Ligand SMILES: Nc1nc2c(ncn2[C@@H]2O[C@H](COP(=O)(O)OP(=O)(O)O)[C@@H](O)[C@H]2O)c(=O)[nH]1
């Protein structure tokens with residue numbers, strides 16, 4: 156179920172780009188960021204925590220028009236790919252409305268893809284969700300390189316559920332918007348249905364929520380910035396880096412950002 160604010164009539168749809176390290180998840184988001192005008196997208200945020208190695212999450216809000224009377228945003232997120240960040244991947248998957256699995260098409264990376272995909276299946280089970288029922292799109296990335304895993308191999312080893320699959324070269328933009336469009340086509344009808352069936356409740360009893368609705372977007376962003384221990388703008392990537400002390404703080408930040416979009 157997406158995050159819905161019935162007072163401001165807005166909803167935030169969480170799309171998680173999942174896949175092994177270096178498969179091209181951030182490259183997808185960066186391309187989308189660079190090819191949408193400012194009115195159609197928010198800031199490209201990179202959240203990091205200092206663990207043994209720095210942990211990165213990317214978040215890019217993209218305007219998605221209206222679903223019924225609700226102003227809608229997609230929150231595109233990536234997960235850290237390295238094997239040892241299973242807990243982080245699990246937490247970012249929480250409440251995902253749709254998933255894009257970005258596979259690296261290079262033959263030597265077949266096992267890394269399989270292992271990561273198996274992790275996705277297991278992490279969804281931890282959230283009591285079945286991979287066959289979650290809106291899912293495959294992106295076979297890096298098709299510009301040589302020595303590629305054939306699409307038929309991907310289909311038989313990964314995509315027994317017959318989910319949409321897009322061949323891509325994210326670094327050149329090939330397949331990037333097509334992938335986004337495929338996942339939107341799966342997610343949006345589902346959400347329309349959920350909204351239709353859900354009884355409209357304006358939850359005014361919750362003091363905290365009411366406060367946030369009243370706060371201006373600027374004020375809230377400023378407050379968030381102050382709570383992040385450090386912030387720098389990476390000009391080359393046009394990406395704002397926010398540093399947090401722990402994974403827990405990152406999770407809170409993601410929730411806050413969703414609420415911010417819903418209340419602005
Ligand atoms: N040749 C090629 N390189 C790519 C493609 N997509 C991403 N890359 C490169 O792969 C590396 C890792 O990409 P990144 O998006 O950071 O991976 P992430 O760990 O999944 O976020 C970068 O050097 C990218 O430029 C692609 O389609 N083709």
Ligand SMILES: [Mg+2]
Nearest residue numbers: 180181211233
């Ligand atoms: Mg990345």
